[in-house]
Amino acid sequence: MRIFFFALVLIFSQTNGRSLPKEIDCQLPDSLKTEIHGYQNFVNFILKHVVKGPEANQTYNELAKFTDTFGSRIAGSTNLERAIDYMLTLLYNEHLDNVHAEAAEVPHWVRGKESAELIYPRQKMVALLGLGGSVGTPKDGIIGELLVVNSFDELKAKADQVPGKIVVYNEPWIDYPTSVKYRQFGAAEAAKLGAVASLIRSIAPYSINSPHTGWQDYEDGVKQIPTACITIEDAEMFRRMAERGMRHSLISIYLYIYYAQVHMVQAMIIMVVLVSGHLDSWDVGQGAMDDGGGAFISWRSLVILKRLGLRPRRTLRVALWTGEEEGIWGGQAYFNAHKHEKDYFSIVMESDIGTFKPLGLTYSGKNKDAQCIIQEVLKLFKGINATQLQITNEGPDIGVWENAGVPGASLINQNEKYFYYHHSEGDTMTVEDPYYLDLCTAFWTATSYIFADLKDMLPR
Amino acid sequence: MRIFFFALVLIFSQTNGRSLPKEIDCQLPDSLKTEIHGYQNFVNFILKHVVKGPEANQTYNELAKFTDTFGSRIAGSTNLERAIDYMLTLLYNEHLDNVHAEAAEVPHWVRGKESAELIYPRQKMVALLGLGGSVGTPKDGIIGELLVVNSFDELKAKADQVPGKIVVYNEPWIDYPTSVKYRQFGAAEAAKLGAVASLIRSIAPYSINSPHTGWQDYEDGVKQIPTACITIEDAEMFRRMAERGMRHSLISIYLYIYYAQVHMVQAMIIMVVLVSGHLDSWDVGQGAMDDGGGAFISWRSLVILKRLGLRPRRTLRVALWTGEEEGIWGGQAYFNAHKHEKDYFSIVMESDIGTFKPLGLTYSGKNKDAQCIIQEVLKLFKGINATQLQITNEGPDIGVWENAGVPGASLINQNEKYFYYHHSEGDTMTVEDPYYLDLCTAFWTATSYIFADLKDMLPR
Numbered sequence: 005m006r007i008f009f010f011a012l013v014l015i016f017s018q019t020n021g022r023s024l025p026k027e028i029d030c031q032l033p034d035s036l037k038t039e040i041h042g043y044q045n046f047v048n049f050i051l052k053h054v055v056k057g058p059e060a061n062q063t064y065n066e067l068a069k070f071t072d073t074f075g076s077r078i079a080g081s082t083n084l085e086r087a088i089d090y091m092l093t094l095l096y097n098e099h100l101d102n103v104h105a106e107a108a109e110v111p112h113w114v115r116g117k118e119s120a121e122l123i124y125p126r127q128k129m130v131a132l133l134g135l136g137g138s139v140g141t142p143k144d145g146i147i148g149e150l151l152v153v154n155s156f157d158e159l160k161a162k163a164d165q166v167p168g169k170i171v172v173y174n175e176p177w178i179d180y181p182t183s184v185k186y187r188q189f190g191a192a193e194a195a196k197l198g199a200v201a202s203l204i205r206s207i208a209p210y211s212i213n214s215p216h217t218g219w220q221d222y223e224d225g226v227k228q229i230p231t232a233c234i235t236i237e238d239a240e241m242f243r244r245m246a247e248r249g250m251r252h253s254l255i256s257i258y259l260y261i262y263y264a265q266v267h268m269v270q271a272m273i274i275m276v277v278l279v280s281g282h283l284d285s286w287d288v289g290q291g292a293m294d295d296g297g298g299a300f301i302s303w304r305s306l307v308i309l310k311r312l313g314l315r316p317r318r319t320l321r322v323a324l325w326t327g328e329e330e331g332i333w334g335g336q337a338y339f340n341a342h343k344h345e346k347d348y349f350s351i352v353m354e355s356d357i358g359t360f361k362p363l364g365l366t367y368s369g370k371n372k373d374a375q376c377i378i379q380e381v382l383k384l385f386k387g388i389n390a391t392q393l394q395i396t397n398e399g400p401d402i403g404v405w406e407n408a409g410v411p412g413a414s415l416i417n418q419n420e421k422y423f424y425y426h427h428s429e430g431d432t433m434t435v436e437d438p439y440y441l442d443l444c445t446a447f448w449t450a451t452s453y454i455f456a457d458l459k460d461m462l463p464r
Numbered sequence: 465m466r467i468f469f470f471a472l473v474l475i476f477s478q479t480n481g482r483s484l485p486k487e488i489d490c491q492l493p494d495s496l497k498t499e500i501h502g503y504q505n506f507v508n509f510i511l512k513h514v515v516k517g518p519e520a521n522q523t524y525n526e527l528a529k530f531t532d533t534f535g536s537r538i539a540g541s542t543n544l545e546r547a548i549d550y551m552l553t554l555l556y557n558e559h560l561d562n563v564h565a566e567a568a569e570v571p572h573w574v575r576g577k578e579s580a581e582l583i584y585p586r587q588k589m590v591a592l593l594g595l596g597g598s599v600g601t602p603k604d605g606i607i608g609e610l611l612v613v614n615s616f617d618e619l620k621a622k623a624d625q626v627p628g629k630i631v632v633y634n635e636p637w638i639d640y641p642t643s644v645k646y647r648q649f650g651a652a653e654a655a656k657l658g659a660v661a662s663l664i665r666s667i668a669p670y671s672i673n674s675p676h677t678g679w680q681d682y683e684d685g686v687k688q689i690p691t692a693c694i695t696i697e698d699a700e701m702f703r704r705m706a707e708r709g710m711r712h713s714l715i716s717i718y719l720y721i722y723y724a725q726v727h728m729v730q731a732m733i734i735m736v737v738l739v740s741g742h743l744d745s746w747d748v749g750q751g752a753m754d755d756g757g758g759a760f761i762s763w764r765s766l767v768i769l770k771r772l773g774l775r776p777r778r779t780l781r782v783a784l785w786t787g788e789e790e791g792i793w794g795g796q797a798y799f800n801a802h803k804h805e806k807d808y809f810s811i812v813m814e815s816d817i818g819t820f821k822p823l824g825l826t827y828s829g830k831n832k833d834a835q836c837i838i839q840e841v842l843k844l845f846k847g848i849n850a851t852q853l854q855i856t857n858e859g860p861d862i863g864v865w866e867n868a869g870v871p872g873a874s875l876i877n878q879n880e881k882y883f884y885y886h887h888s889e890g891d892t893m894t895v896e897d898p899y900y901l902d903l904c905t906a907f908w909t910a911t912s913y914i915f916a917d918l919k920d921m922l923p924r
Contacts, residue, residue: 072701212672212890237892241532430672432697
């Protein structure tokens, strides 16, 4: 059996605006506290070993080699298939146990050529990226008049103007979960009112003329219209033009989409603490940040422990998911194949919101004692100021396990600029820092080891 | 007679790394100090009038309307000609005296289609912008092997490997004057050793996959090879690939350049304190920052004073230069036509390094008393913390006047991110802030008025 897995980054990937919980009043038994504190030397050793010792810079170097060689890795692509084979070989050569891939079905959506050009009141090329799952335009493209709205409410208020128009959403950046609804549902909402296409202002807080792609969801029974994201700069300009009374701006859009439906792809798992990230990426940039970093600190954790001959009480598995970007296809397939094992998983972990300076962990379970244990474990990382605990669901691919009652955790990191690069050509090795990758690797290695090694599983 | 003017931004546009001079020991006569301090109420009034009064937001709105309507404005383009006619009409309608354009010859370099694609070891589209003045490639492009160097020294050390190669310069960002030499002379240096083309890492401290264009200089007697800038991300990746021993990376480059030599264009001047900015821009983005902002705070200064019925002792002229980006063609033409007036110019001013939060003025003269007077004038702007004085040449178009002994000044502003956007698609209205534009406008209006109104001209 071979699988890869994945998850809907749309809803989960956002730490902004989340408030830190107050440290709760914990009543852990002294024996458990002593057990946890006993790992302090181990933590210190791993930090030194990874950050200043023989493993220093290796996560960065491995990630750079991987992303430079394979580039972007959208589900179903040859790039991803080659990347999976490469990882299987690499992990096999590191003598990890039970290196294998499992099968998952994923959509295979392929961007062809695309372009957009403002043709009235003046000529201007408009940078754009078709959105994942979008249909293409006719061969000669679409020429239409723009209707700019800042919200779904404004769209509805202008319903009589929508038929035949190309709707531009110039929604403000608030935070990812709030603003991404325009990317996700903008085409369907515009189509219901008769629009012929929709253009979405990129979901990002900052731009240097970069369009940011991502998945979008058509609605059953609603006409599927071509949809793409444009830059913040162009969306703002179209809005200003409209406000000056230029009501007849014309744009020509051309999207050529190959769309090969569901596709079998590989995935690997090494197995019952699960650490993970997704190996697939969008089809732009290098997928170095989303989620090369998360995937690489995960497999590196196991390799480092293996090289050191450190074997925790419980099995540590690494999963490198596939088809995350199109909606957690690999994550779901893995859950379907392994849900009978759910009582054996102490915790499932995924890093998918950046691997900048590590700050702590999210925890998604409801059990207060488990929260207390994680809080106590995090105190071991005072030396690198990575002691934050946030209560939330985070990793997209582990969401299905969390919903089934398995405790989940994700890496909190200093990711204020994450959405500068997210799903754009800007997601490359240039945003990655070797030292922070080392810190994340050490933190991820030590925390997953401790969870796998504690005498008792985390209470649920 | 109609003129426009311009200047070499290459050398001057850089405030980073410059140290502030200690306040010098000034012995200004009390009467002069009293005269200067007498402008405090005027300064306060202008600040209030522009920032909170009827002129608030108008610089931003005018600039947005202008840049949205005309877009990029490279010398010799229809965009720029239309923009000049628009400005002539606008200033004429504001009843400024003697609104006219003067003639200048400028190069007219026109970008056609261009693209680059890595074809080995894997396919990847490479974002690029041909550099100003570059020749095109043959119709079918050029396919060549990459040779990556980090410096001219490394290029020379690898001289035997250069023939037939496409040289990639991956020079680090140090500061603009240091790093821009690779853009300026990279093609000529590579051609001397037999390269067939050169690609320059964009001259910028930060990137989200944006190429940054700019002028480049071939050398007489050296073969002219096609040259373009690529992104920081791709330059770094090519370097990493080379360091891993991939010595045979192949790239295909296609540049189609229309190149219409010297061209007559218009320019306007309203005249003997000169305030100025350049109206031309690169052919990407909107030229909102470089130098829409500088041009717009300059003409706005005169319009605001005119509307208020304020007339200084000396004439205030505004000049909106042309052909700055290709090497100060308009600035030079204006100097040639007006140099006989040089003893009547108290000071020449230009803003061309951004119109973010204003911080003070540069001063390029050698006379210490003039420096003391400017220092004293700047004290009037304590209320907005715009009292910095730096001793340096700054405005590119006024450099010819400064070299002829006329005192020059330029706007210091909080422009740490200037080179994020410079000469790229990112130079749009999105980087401009209405409030800071108001502050700059008020500061520019008040300082130029005071210099034009002081009883005596600035000593030389």
